[in-house]
Amino acid sequence: MKLSNPTFHAVHPPHISSKHIHLLHRSLISIARAVFYTSRVDIHLETGLILGHGLFLDLILGISRVLQSVLEAAAVLTAIIVVHESGHFLAAYLQGIHVSKFAVGFGPILAKFNSNNVEYSIRAFPLGGFVGFPDNDPQSDIPVDDENLLKNRPILDRVIVISAGVIANIIFAYTIIFVQVLSVGLPVQEAFPGVIVPDVRPFSAASRDGLLAGDVILEVNGSELPKPGFNAVSEIVDVVKKNPSKYVLLKVKRGQEDFELRVTPDENYDGTGKIGVQLSPNVKLSKVRPNNFMEVISYTGKEFWGLTFSVLDSLKQTVLNFSQTASKVSGPVAIIAVGAEVARSNVDGLYQFAAVLNLNLAVINLLPLPALDGGSLALILVEAARGGRKLPLEVEQGIMSSGITLVIFLGLFLIVRDTLNLDFIKDLL
Incomplete structure (x- = not known):
């Protein structure tokens, strides 16, 4: 009970x-x-x-x-x-x-x-x-x-x-x-490649290294992110946590432009890495x-x-x-x-x-x-x-x-x- x-x-x-x-x-x-x-x-x-x-x-x-x-x-x-x-x-x-x-x-x-x-x-x-x-x-x-x-x-x-x-x-x-x-x-969704960054925390590693709110992360360390985006979110989190103070290479889509960006995670109190962003699966929502x-x-x-x-x-x-x-x-x-x-x-x-x-x-x-x-x-x-x-x-x-x-x-x-x-x-x- x-x-x-x-x-x-x-x-x-x-x-x-x-x-x-x-x-x-x-x-x-x-x-x-x-x-x-x-x-x-x-x-x-x-x-x-x-x-x-x-x-x-x-x-x-x-x-x-x-x-x-x-x-x-x-x-x-x-x-x-x-x-x-x-x-x-x-x-x-x-x-x-x-x-x-x-x-x-x-x-x-x-x-x-x-x-x-x-x-x-x-x-x-x-x-x-x-x-x-x-x-x-x-x-x-x-x-x-x-x-x-x-x-x-x-x-x-x-x-x-x-x-x-x-x-x-x-x-x-x-x-x-x-x-x-x-x-x-009921909400229904269509998945698209990558993971959206809805927000970047001020003074965070992501902000310091140039990641912006609205960016779409397509690849991490040369590995294309899977669909659906929920698995992709987990993959990014795992890579970031395993690489404190070591740069992570991201392929980013900003508007119509694709480019590579190096982000170096800060170290948490427990020794894991963090970059200070929110992550969201790249999906389009509608309702039935x-x-x-x-x-x-x-x-x-x-x-x-x-x-x-x-x-x-x-x-x-x-x-x-x-x-x-x-x-x-x-x-x-x-x-x-x-x-x-x-x-x-x-x-x-x-x-x-x-x-x-x-x-x-x-x-x-x-x-x-x-x-x-x-x-x-x-x-x-x-x-x-x-x-x-x-x-x-x-x-x-x-x-x-x-x-x-x-x-x-x-x-x-x-x-x-x-x-x-x-x-x-x-x-x-």
């Missing part, structure tokens, strides 16, 4: 097509930028005064845009957690099963209120959430043999409660896509809108199943190549960073961002691991295989407690690591 940590690749433009979910699932946050946009600054040599042409206003507007996009992405993530836990809660409530807690987040309580013997709370660590049951609460005044305790219900009732969170996320994902199709239409309600249903179904199978494929690739992908697993900070990048590009992109997050959460929560819904279902299957005899309470509690502890420590590690990987944090180090 906890939020696992699906991983994502930071992409431009905001459309998240079914072909690119495996890239989203394995995050490379190095191109998820939180950039403050400022206007030109002149230095008056005689007086030493810095004359900022709209600098302060641009800085305030830039900060405002960044904060707005971060809040939008955080709101999406929080809504998905609430939907997941609401699935568990409603499945229990509608069956008359006792519920004692409904929490968003883990750890110390930041805010709470009580209603109908249920404690609703917001907690310190935004790693997921949980629904609590009074089954083994020593402070509960409910008799241990009460038939409305979750542990005393038949196996089918418990399976419904545990799987309801996943079902809620799947329904929510379908609903999001349905609303997208009905309101703004339905002509009638039957087309709404058809488009929604095709997009839903396309995204679902892509998420499943991305999970398979992650498992099969775990030694290469483990370091790219990302937590809530990285997820919000990617969502903020999508929101800054085009708020419509939040539809598919939210749909993919829901499907990721649903799929990963079904894995038979402690602290996940799949782990609880696995224990019920063991009980069924034992003819209805449960494992000893101490064994079950030990398994689940170890899983929760692992999730919390892993989540804290990812929060710290992903925070240190944010660009503005790197600039301070």
